[in-house]
Amino acid sequence: MNMFLITEIRKVVYSVMCIAAFVLSAQYVNAKVTLPSVFSDYMVLQQKTKAAVWGKAEPGKTITISTTWSRARYSSKADEQGNWKMMVTTPSYGGPYAVTISDGEPLMLMNVLIGEVWVCSGQSNMEMPLAGWGKIDNYQQEIDNAKYPSIRLLQVHQATSNLPVDDAKVANGGWKPCIPQFVPEFSSVAYFFARELYQKTKIPIGLIHTSWGGTIAEAWTSGTTLKTMADFAMATTKIEEEGRSMTELGEAQAMLAWQKVVQEKDAGYKAGNPVWLGNDLDESSWKAMQLPGEWENSVLPNFDGVVYFRRKITIPKSLEGKELKLRLGMIDDNDITYFDGAKLGETQGYNVERSYTIPASLAIAGVHTITVRVFDGGGGGGIYGEKEKLNLTTSDGERIALDGVWRYKVAVDLKDLPPSPALRKSPNRPTVLYNAMINPFTSYAIRGAIWYQGESNADRANQYRELFPAMISDWRKKWRQGDFPFYYVQLANFMQAKPEPASSAWAELRDAQFQTLKLPNTGMAVAIDIGDAADIHPKNKQEVGRRLALIALAKTYGKKVVHSGPVLNAQQVVGSTVQLRFNFAEGGLESKGGELTGFAIAGPDQKFYWAKAVIKDNEIYLSSPDVPNPVAVRYAWADNPKSNLYNKAGLPASPFRTDNWEDTTTLKK
Numbered sequence: 080m081n082m083f084l085i086t087e088i089r090k091v092v093y094s095v096m097c098i099a100a101f102v103l104s105a106q107y108v109n110a111k112v113t114l115p116s117v118f119s120d121y122m123v124l125q126q127k128t129k130a131a132v133w134g135k136a137e138p139g140k141t142i143t144i145s146t147t148w149s150r151a152r153y154s155s156k157a158d159e160q161g162n163w164k165m166m167v168t169t170p171s172y173g174g175p176y177a178v179t180i181s182d183g184e185p186l187m188l189m190n191v192l193i194g195e196v197w198v199c200s201g202q203s204n205m206e207m208p209l210a211g212w213g214k215i216d217n218y219q220q221e222i223d224n225a226k227y228p229s230i231r232l233l234q235v236h237q238a239t240s241n242l243p244v245d246d247a248k249v250a251n252g253g254w255k256p257c258i259p260q261f262v263p264e265f266s267s268v269a270y271f272f273a274r275e276l277y278q279k280t281k282i283p284i285g286l287i288h289t290s291w292g293g294t295i296a297e298a299w300t301s302g303t304t305l306k307t308m309a310d311f312a313m314a315t316t317k318i319e320e321e322g323r324s325m326t327e328l329g330e331a332q333a334m335l336a337w338q339k340v341v342q343e344k345d346a347g348y349k350a351g352n353p354v355w356l357g358n359d360l361d362e363s364s365w366k367a368m369q370l371p372g373e374w375e376n377s378v379l380p381n382f383d384g385v386v387y388f389r390r391k392i393t394i395p396k397s398l399e400g401k402e403l404k405l406r407l408g409m410i411d412d413n414d415i416t417y418f419d420g421a422k423l424g425e426t427q428g429y430n431v432e433r434s435y436t437i438p439a440s441l442a443i444a445g446v447h448t449i450t451v452r453v454f455d456g457g458g459g460g461g462i463y464g465e466k467e468k469l470n471l472t473t474s475d476g477e478r479i480a481l482d483g484v485w486r487y488k489v490a491v492d493l494k495d496l497p498p499s500p501a502l503r504k505s506p507n508r509p510t511v512l513y514n515a516m517i518n519p520f521t522s523y524a525i526r527g528a529i530w531y532q533g534e535s536n537a538d539r540a541n542q543y544r545e546l547f548p549a550m551i552s553d554w555r556k557k558w559r560q561g562d563f564p565f566y567y568v569q570l571a572n573f574m575q576a577k578p579e580p581a582s583s584a585w586a587e588l589r590d591a592q593f594q595t596l597k598l599p600n601t602g603m604a605v606a607i608d609i610g611d612a613a614d615i616h617p618k619n620k621q622e623v624g625r626r627l628a629l630i631a632l633a634k635t636y637g638k639k640v641v642h643s644g645p646v647l648n649a650q651q652v653v654g655s656t657v658q659l660r661f662n663f664a665e666g667g668l669e670s671k672g673g674e675l676t677g678f679a680i681a682g683p684d685q686k687f688y689w690a691k692a693v694i695k696d697n698e699i700y701l702s703s704p705d706v707p708n709p710v711a712v713r714y715a716w717a718d719n720p721k722s723n724l725y726n727k728a729g730l731p732a733s734p735f736r737t738d739n740w741e742d743t744t745t746l747k748k
Contacts, residue, residue, distance in 0.1 A: 112136050112186050115246040117523050119253025120189045123231045123285025125196045125524035126172045132180070133164035133522060140182040147176045148193065157182075164522070169193050172282045192229060194283030195276070196525040199269035200299065200517070201532035203292030204568070204623075207616055209270065210263040212409060212430045212464070215620045221267075222259050229281075230257035230273045232265050235289035239506050240515035241322025243301070247289070247519040254285070266290065268531055268568070271624025272631070279632055287523075289516045291506050292430070293458055295535045296546050298512040304553040305509050310542060310746070315509045325503070333500040340496060347387050347452065347490040355387050355488070356420035358448045362389065365486040371408050371469055374461040378487070385491035388451045388462065392471065392479060399444040404472045407433040407481075408464035410453055417450040429459065432468065449481070452490070456499060457507075507535070513553075521557040527564030527635065528554065529627050533588050534570060534615060540587035541742040548595045566602040566630045567592065569733060571610030571617050574718040580679040580687035582743040586716045589734050602630035605644055608731045612719050626730070641665070644730035650712060650737050657690075657701040657709050666727030668694050675699070677722025680709040685740055687713060699724075711738035 114134040124130045136142055136157040144153040148170050157163040167178075174192035179185050199205060207213035209222055234250035255261040262270060266288045273284040291298075297311055302319055305311040342348055347355040368378050368388075375382060394403075407416065411429040415422065423435035441447075453461065462469070466482035493499070506512055536543045551565050569592045570585055589607075596603055604626035611617040626642075633642035645661040645668060652658075657680055661668065670676070675692040678701050690701040690712075701712060715722035715734035724732040 111140070111184060112142065112180050112182050114180070114186070115519060116249045116253060117233065117247075117287070117520060118188060121191070121231050121254040121256055122188065122233075123192045123194045123196055123254070123283055124167075124169050125285075125526060126169055126193045126282075128169055128524050129166040130169050130524040131164055131522045132167050132178070133162070134180070135161045136163055136182045137161060143179075143181050145179045147178075148173070169524075174283065192231065192283040192285070194229070194285060196285040196287065196523070197269075197273070198517075198520065198525055198528040199266055199272070199286055199288045199290065199530075200528065201290050201530050201568075202294045202535055203290075204534070204571075204616060204620075205266055205268055205288075205290040205529075205531035206292045207267055207620060208264045209267045212432075213267060213616065213620075214465075214618070215267045216618045218263075221621075222263050225257055225259055225262040225270065225274075227274060227277055228256040228258060229283040230270075230277055231255065231283070231285045232257055232261055232270075233285070233287045234265060235287065235516055237291045237506070238515040239504055239508070239511040241318045241325070241511060243514045243518040245519055247516060267620035268624050268627070269529065271621050272529055272627045273624075275625050275628030276631060276636075279628075279638065280636055287520055287525075289520070290531075291512060291516070293535055294506050294512060294532070296532060296543065296550055297509045298506055299517060299532075300510060300546070300550040301513045301518070301553050301557060302510040304549055304556075308545065308549065310546075311509045318508055318510060321503060330500060330503070337497070337500050341385065341454075341491055344496060345385055345490045347385070347488075353415075353417070353452070355389075355490075356417050356448070356450050358391075358419060358446065360389070360448075362486050365389065365488045367484050368461075368487045370461070370482060370485045371463045371466055372461055373411060373459040373463050374455075374487075375459055379460065379489070382460065382489070383455055383457050383493045384489065386453050386455075386460070387488050387490055388453060389486045390449045390481060391446055392449060392481070393446050394442055394444055394479075396444045398473060398477060398479075399442060400439050401442055401473050402439045403437040403442050404474075405433075405435045405437055405449065406468055406470050406472065407435075407451065407462055408468035409433070410451070410462050411455050411459040413454045414462075415452040417452075419447050420450075432464075437471070456493070457505070517554070518557070521554075521559075525558065525560070525563065527566065527631070530565065530567040531623070532567075533592060537570070537584045537588040538744060539746065540584050540591055540744040542744075542746055543588055543591040544594060547591060548598050551595070551598055551601065562598075562600045564600050564602070564631065564635050565598070566604065566627050566634075567595075568604045568606055568623055568627065569593065571606035572608070572612070572719040573610050573615055573617075574612060576612065576719045576721060577717055580689065580713070581717065583717050584744050585718045586713075586720075586734060587742045587744050590736060593733055593735060600634070602627075602634055602642065603733065604630060605731050605733045607715055607720065607722060607734055610719070629730075641726065641728035641730065644728075645724055645726050645732040647714075647735050647737070652709055655702055655707050655709065657712055659699040659701065659712065661697075661699075661732070663730075664697055664726055667697055668699065669725050669727065670694065671723045671725050673723070675724060677715045677720050677724065679713050679716065680706050681711045681713075681738070682706050682708045683710055685711075685738075687711075687716075711740070712736065713738070 178188040236248040305315040413427045415425040469481040471479040629642040632638040643663040678690045678692045679687040680690045681687040688705040713736040
């Protein structure tokens with residue numbers, strides 16, 4: 080029978096199966112079997128394995144599972160708590176299939192694919208969506224072209240828990256196909272990774288995206304592991320104890336009481352009413368700040384609390400009597416916004432775009448004042464984002480730009496207040512994200528994980544040398560699938576470039592990531608050349624995903640592709656010259672864009688100087704008149720290094736060092 084006929088028969092069979100499923104679902108919408116959120120229509124099950132399927136039912140009930148890819152039938156009894164679990168044998172990739180789970184009343188999961196499942200996690204550079212707050216390069220074109228229904232997306236809601244939980248909340252009711260409707264808010268790195276894999280293998284891909292911007296690695300690590308580490312044991316134990324004792328009502332009451340204290344201490348309030356609002360307010364003590372921008376990166380470093388922003392505008396006669404939209408971009412974290420003292424609205428959440436309506440009755444020609452009360456509980460702070468998002472507009476497109484100089488004044492410094500009860504629900508606490516956003520999936524069969532994180536641990540980079548490999552080993556123990564592939568992104572270049580060799584916490588964090596390659600079945604995508612000095616969220620996520628996929632194609636799927644840039648193999652010192660040899664240099668080394676840069680050498684005094692670097696016979700020779708007796712080399716060792724060593728495949732060399740001198744981020748005991 081030819082393949083065309085087989086395909087057509089399969090379509091007919093599947094159509095009949097869908098009709099039957101519709102009838103059954105209409106009859107049995109009240110099926111007693113319940114499933115965790117990872118099981119839904121459109122899900123992907125890991126191929127060629129025994130995949131766990133589990134859920135709840137009435138205690139003592141017999142549960143059966145059948146599938147359309149096999150005649151096998153599985154059964155088990157729900158225990159005294161109603162829990163049941165079965166291991167279902169999956170074939171090689173394919174589909175779509177159906178899975179029926181029944182306790183006498185069937186529950187059917189439709190359009191199920193068998194393929195490869197990858198967990199995608201980390202902080203904001205993994206979270207960054209194609210559109211929304213991210214807007215990666217060419218985002219609209221990428222969204223329009225994202226027509227890969229054999230790639231499936233599971234978006235996990237952000238949550239914390241002091242104790243491990245069995246289920247997680249997910250977006251869109253469960254798994255969804257990768258089509259323009261569902262991809263805009265999904266992780267761009269994860270999507271581009273999956274797209275490259277699918278294009279090269281044609282194997283269905285399932286992505287479980289579970290990340291949270293600004294978070295620390297210890298939050299993603301289980302208490303079991305953290306309690307064995309001196310730096311985290313006490314805090315982890317305390318968090319678990321709080322988890323066993325706290326109640327939601329008690330937390331809510333404590334939060335309301337704390338918010339009342341904040342308002343009482345707010346210098347912009349008097350007798351419970353805001354007073355920094357009027358047009359005639361004396362602003363002589365107010366300072367200037369360029370907006371959009373985060374105050375921690377400019378005028379108020381390391382400040383958390385309440386800051387008021389004011390901007391005077393002139394409404395021309397042409398806009399008088401017209402309803403206006405006040406757009407403020409995004410605000411970190413919460414705001415209350417006023418126009419001439421009238422409250423326009425308030426919003427909570429650092430990643431939500433603000434848009435408020437100024438009624439036509441207030442749009443009078445002349446000078447007016449916009450006042451924004453901003454509360455920031457930690458990190459960043461301010462009105463930030465793209466300057467084009469900061470404006471007043473009418474329905475017919477007339478616009479008044481609001482980017483530029485605003486006046487600001489501090490109203491509350493959180494250092495002067497007792498700790499917020501919200502800190503007890505902060506994502507930046509040991510184990511709380513593992514508990515809520517990883518633990519629910521550790522029974523689900525996967526191929527591997529991709530990870531993009533580290534920015535929030537950079538000031539403790541030396542600690543990350545132990546923490547990061549411990550986290551990877553922790554996940555592998557919890558999934559009980561051996562040393563599954565774990566591929567991650569090394570931090571991109573960021574911040575101002577420095578003219579001379581200097582210490583760098585980000586360089587030390589990158590080195591901690593590089594050293595983690597000693598763990599089996601790991602891989603690292605280097606991003607030292609695709610960052611942005613002014614933006615911690617560089618927008619070229621296509622190349623990040625592609626480089627991660629190259630590692631998977633080579634190491635997981637056996638494709639003959641170059642997956643790494645040059646990696647130092649050996650150093651030899653001959654007189655005043657250092658000779659370096661590299662792996663992954665097939666076809667030769669090259670300096671992209673001119674003379675080879677980024678190398679520094681040091682003598683026994685541990686003082687580094689820029690080195691003249693020359694490529695010769697596929698090796699690199701370094702020398703400097705300032706270092707007659709070199710002993711150590713560092714490459715691309717800076718927050719934002721000027722470095723340009725590549726192999727012929729166009730992949731950059733990772734930053735590295737040959738010394739083992741003490742990190743500047745070593746925690747003093």
